[in-house]
Amino acid sequence: MPDIAATVRLYGEPLLRMPTDLYIPPDALEIFLDAFEGPLDLLLYLIRKQNFNILDIPMAQVTLQYLKYVDQIRLHNLELAAEYLLMAAMLIEIKSRMLLPQRKCDNDDEAGDPRAELVRRLLEYEQIKLAAYDLNAMPQLDRDFTRPQLFVEQSNVPNWPEVDASDLQRAWLDVLKRATLTQHHRISRQELSVREHMSAILRQLQSARFVEFADLFHGQNGVPIVVVHFVAMLELAKETLIEITQAEPFAPIYVRLAYSPA
Known part of the structure; x- marks a missing residue:
């Protein structure tokens, strides 16, 4: 068997x-x-x-x-x-x-x-x-499921502090004051283009990571030229092509090319 x-x-x-x-x-x-x-x-x-x-x-x-x-x-x-x-x-x-x-109650109802x-x-x-x-x-935490944890990595792009308007105004007045000391008393007609100065600023910033605000106006002689150069810089900042930043209040102001979006 x-x-x-x-x-x-x-x-x-x-x-x-x-x-x-x-x-x-x-x-x-x-x-x-x-x-x-x-x-x-x-x-x-x-x-x-x-x-x-x-x-x-x-x-x-x-x-x-x-x-x-x-x-x-x-x-x-x-x-x-x-x-x-x-x-x-x-x-x-x-x-x-x-x-x-079984006993009967007084009212004849059963007990x-x-x-x-x-x-x-x-x-x-x-x-x-x-x-x-x-x-x-019912689902219980740590018995039937766990709470997910998501770790978000911080961006490598630095977030520079914004420049206060009063600090920018103060730096501009210093540049304008130096321009008035070196101007020549010569009456002439000169055509100034904001777009040309915008291109010049972009070329200047391509060769350096940071340029101090005052150094950006070197070689710009005369108040009209300095004013147009300053307006060109503001237009570039408005179009987010450059960034104007400083480490803390009353610190030196720097200008740099803006980061391109990924």
Whole structure:
């Protein structure tokens, strides 16, 4: 007769028979009972397991099964069995009251069902338990998902501080003052082009990374030429072709070519 493949393996080897030295921990029953959250949880488990109608509990069968569970733990863990014993006493009382003949009240109404209070507590507990399951099924941080973290690298393009208008005005007055000291008293007609001065400024800035504001006017003799040169510089700044910057207030003002967009 061919050997039947074992469905249980121990350390990769098939287990063909029950081990003779099987060790059962003394707290095995305590671990089993810890799966229930209390007497109501155990009682609800017994009712739902056998598909009993919770509104019409067969007290004899449920009480018998419940007492079997309690007897298993009473000798191993008395503290754990205490609250279970209290529920067992309640079940026995309800079972005894149901065995007695029903009495009629003075108004000929039947007495209340002895199981009513127990049913109410079981229904409330079941609702709370289902709500707890629903809450636990909701996604939880660090259990079902993690919060993403995005690291944004800063741009390598430096962000130079803007030049205050008063500082620019002060630097311009200094340049204009020096231009008036070197002017020649000669009356002549001269055509000046702002566009030509704009091109000259761009050519001057291409050969240097930074040019100090006053150095930008070297070689521009005469107040009219200096004024046109200054207007050309302002037009380039307006068209974002150059940048006028300074490290801090009252510091030297520098002019440079603007960075081209990536």
